[in-house]
Amino acid sequence: SQTIHQWPATLVQPVGSPLSLECTVEGTSNPNLYWYRQAAGRGLQLLFYSVGIGQISSEVPQNLSASRPQDRQFILSSKKLLLSDSGFYLCAWSERPHQFFGPGTRLTVL
């Protein structure tokens, strides 16, 4: 069966610091992968999606970036965090048309 991992589970970072969140999927090959952000009390905002290695599509302009160095690895990065980057970051994989979420990373930027 498929499993999706995210780390770290929680993160507290100062404004202006870099960020790297990692997501890996097991038990499937060539999945579509997604990064979402959920601000407190808000819905899910799609940030990036990827249909294959090195293929990244950005949904909203921001200071975040994503990379997919391996088939089942998806990384979310920032060079300099903003206060507004705080939120719950969720990675998801797709078995068309369904999406399944990882456990998430709660990021607090101070």
Next chain:
Amino acid sequence: QKEVEQNSGPLSVPEGAIASLNCTYSDRGSQSFFWYRQYSGKSPELIMFIYSNGDKEDGRFTAQLNKASQYVSLLIRDSQPSDSATYLCAVNPEYSSASKIIFGSGTRLSIRP
């Protein structure tokens, strides 16, 4: 107009009653519809999906779809305290590539004992 709209709630339902959650969507060509349950501090969990007009039942859950009215609902029978969560409606629009899904902002459901 938001692409997927839900009443934010909270919706308070007594234990054992039927909880009814509603969702409307704007893209008339949408083909796939989903309900996710999200407990506080946790990630969303897919609980129901429906593709065709009508009802789809799974245990205590029934999803209802009316494409003419662009309306999706989720009924939870015999509501339990463990059903207290935020329920997210999600839609796969016709124009979507790569299985992108549009989420509503969620309805918070509270089951009171």
